Amino acid sequence: MSGRDQIIGNIRRSLGRDEPLAEQQVAALQSREAAHRQHARPQVGGDLVGQLKKQMARVQMTVTELGSEAELGEAVAEYLREHQLPANISIAPELQHVDWPEALEVHAGAARSEDLSSVTACICAIAETGSIMLSASASSPATLRFMPDNHMVVLCRAQVVSHLEDAWQVMRDQPGGISRAVHINTGPSRTGDVEQVIEIGAHGPRRMHVFLVD
Amino acid sequence: MDVRSLEFKQRSVIALDEPNLQKALKQGKAGFQGNRARAIDLVPEWQQIRSDAKVMKDHTLENLDYYLLQYEAAVEANGGKVHWAPTAADANRIITELVTNAEAKLVVKGKSMVSEEVALNSALEAAGVQTVETDLGEYIIQLAGEPPSHIIAPAAHKTKEQVSDLFEKAHGGPRIEDRPGLVTQARHVLREKFMTADIGITGANLFIAESGQHVLVTNEGNGDLCSSVPKVQIVITSIDKIVPTLEDAAATIRLLARSGTGQHISNYTSLYGGPKAADELDGPEQYHVVLVDNGRSTMLGNAFRDMLRCIRCGACMNHCPVYGNVGGHAYGWVYPGPMGSVLTPNMVGLEQTMDLPNACTMNGRCAEVCPMSIPLPDLLREHRRLQFQRGLGGKVARGTLAAWAAVAKKPSIYQTLTRPAVKVMSYFGGKSGVYKTLPGLGSWTSQRDLPAPQGDTFMAQWRKQQKSKKS
Structure with missing residues (x-):
């Protein structure tokens, strides 16, 4: 008997039925799924961007507000100067259209082990938790979110949603459907594994910065 | 790993006299309890969220066969593969085969309690594969050759000085004394492992029938490097971690971090569901999920079904006066504290774990803080009843109780x-x-x-x- 038959058989015995669910019961489960049945959730105040910024500050995420995406290139260069970082970035290919300053060395693609700074877009931000949701694809490699020391994210105000459930909807609606890897990142990497004291920069980025575009 | 739960009393006495352990336990307890209480104070809806999650999970367990098969179909549609492991030995055999088929030399691992439960690392070691734990706490205890002492803070029993000693021995000098320095050194040593590993193995905090995704929660980002850099991704998890839909996953995610560390959400809450697309520039070429049963399908049909709602947040042990004094190692196996004392006898046998159900003051704190409303003291009492019914335990105790x-x-x-x-x-x-x-x-x-x-x-x-x- 296969492992699967063994486990499923044992489960059914424990549930007191040797058969799969009857058609009618399956239909009930299918309609539960289709309805996206919701559960209780914490209330999020009316001002989503305000709540998002408050939650991001709690987890050491920093934010720069920009009037338009045209300001992005210069803002990234300024961020690197301010933190005394070398003037080179790895970007998600989805940001290749940005008018990057000449002085910046720009590599589009997956992260390389020597990369210090990356810039990516995102699919939404969640006000409830102060999180950024990113979806992996050819134009947005997953490693850019975890390997470089500094991860910069471009977020448009219109992309801010209220709860996790709203983010799921954004994820489901992506062109091509749900990606193989969807990340909800909330601040720089941290660990409390040495004496329960929080240290920033365990394995992932040491800084996470958001450019919030109007 | 060997079950040493019969030595609970002896190990507790030693633990009570261990100054480093007592210092670590005191620090950990204050932090966990305070952080949880502050996080929950900010959510007036907490009790409703909690009871909704219980209803959701009971529904899931009542239809577990349906949801597991739905999950398998969804993973396959995503291009991944699900493997079914009725026992710990099956899980180790399946993963060892996957690893040797890939001709892997180096495996990087994210923290997984199920992998501890089945003793995966020793199985891989026996197959000649180097396996490196990458969660900082797991890395520390791997260097020390010890099991975890807490399900979400595996090195909770170690002081900074002990970590310095371990790192000096493993990495060579100069000795690093400060905490940021220790974290940075581990980051560099382990980054190199991520870049050269052939396979990444992680656990899963939950998995979703509707979408065929698993959810991986970490604060360090190590699990995501395990899941993004190596060419093969293997996930080991247990059948009870399933939820039907993404909405159900949201309910669980809200409870998990607040109950464990007091965060509103863990730093990295990631959903994975298959191998990389052909045009992607990174990501694994293979995606495997190993679903472990190891006694859980039997628990579904006996008095311990409620335990299958557990989301492994650690709140019960953080609020347990017994755990708070003796620490995790005294319990003698993988899962410590109240949840461990319920689970361990179900997995390794009541005969091997006589003291565990009795190492409880019945103060009820664990059930009060459990986000999934598991009646832990009642389940411990059920173990005591079974011990008595099966004639286990000392003659004096039985005689006294009978009289x-x-x-x-x-x-x-x-x-x-x-x-x-x-x-x-x-x-x-x-x-x-x-x-x-x-x-x-x-x-x-x-x-x-x-x-x-x-x-x-x-x-x-x-x-x-x-x-x-x-x-």
Whole structure:
């Protein structure tokens, strides 16, 4: 008997039925799924961007507000100067259209082990938790979110949603459907594994910065 | 790993006298309890979220076969593969095969309690594969050759100085004393492992039938590097971690971080569901999920089904006075604290774990803080009942219990015997009103005093009161 038959058989015995669910019961489960049945959730105040910024500050995420995406290139260069970082970035290919300053060395693609700074877009931000949701694809490699020391994210105000459930909807609606890897990142990497004291920069980025575009 | 739960008493005595452990336990307890309480204070809807999650999980368990098969179909549609492991040995065999088929030399691992449960690392070691734990806490205890002492803070029992010693020995000098320095050194050493590993193995905090995704929660980002850099991704998890939909996953995610560390959400909450697309620039080429049963499908049909709602947040042990004093290693296996004392006898047998269900004061804190409303004290009491029913345990304890039960069930005999006893004890209790020693109960009174009875028995006082009311 296969492992699967063994486990499923044992489960059914424990549930007191040797058969799969009857058609009618399956239909009930299918309609539960289709309805996206919701559960209780914490209330999020009316001002989503305000709540998002408050939650991001709690987890050491920093934010720069920009009037338009045209300001992005210069803002990234300024961020690197301010933190005394070398003037080179790895970007998600989805940001290749940005008018990057000449002085910046720009590599589009997956992260390389020597990369210090990356810039990516995102699919939404969640006000409830102060999180950024990113979806992996050819134009947005997953490693850019975890390997470089500094991860910069471009977020448009219109992309801010209220709860996790709203983010799921954004994820489901992506062109091509749900990606193989969807990340909800909330601040720089941290660990409390040495004496329960929080240290920033365990394995992932040491800084996470958001450019919030109007 | 060997089950050493029968040594609970001996190991507890040693733990109580270990100054480093006592210091670490005190620090951990204060932090976990305070952080959780502050996080939950900010959510007035907490009890409703909690009860919704319980209803959701009970529904899931009632239809577990359906949801697991739905999940498998969804993973396959995503291009991944699900493997079914009825036992720990099956899980190790399946993963060892996957690893040797890929001709892997180096495996990087994210923290996984299920992998500890099946002792995956020793199986891989036996197959000649180097396996490196990448969660900082797991890395520390791997260097120390120890099992985790807490399900979400595996190195909770280690002090900074002990970590310095371990790192100096493993990485060479110079010795690093400061915390940021230790974290940075581990980051560099392990980054190199991520870049050269052939396979990444992680656990899953939950997995979703609807979408065929698993959810991986970390704060360090190590699990995501394991899942993004190597060419093969293997996930080991257990059948009880399934939820039907993404909305159900949201309910669980809200409870998990707040109950564990007091965060509103963990830093990295990631959903994975298959190998990379052909045009992607990074990501694994293979995606495997190993679903472990190891006794859970049996628990589904007995008195311990409620335990299958557990989301492994650690709140029960963080609020347990027994765990808080003896730490995780005293429990002698993988899962410590209240959830461990319920789970371990189900997985390794009640005979191997005699003390665990009894290492409980029945104060009920664990059930109160459990985000999934698991009646942990009731389940521990059920283990005690089964111990008695199966004739396990010492003759003296059984004899005493049987004698007490015989008397307590007959009010006339009970009252006839207790009234004079209370009078005598009350008389000899003297001015202090306590007994500091009692013949035959030395080990009990060495830790506490027995208050002497005051006045008469309850029943005697009751009768007196009734009489005076009538007259």
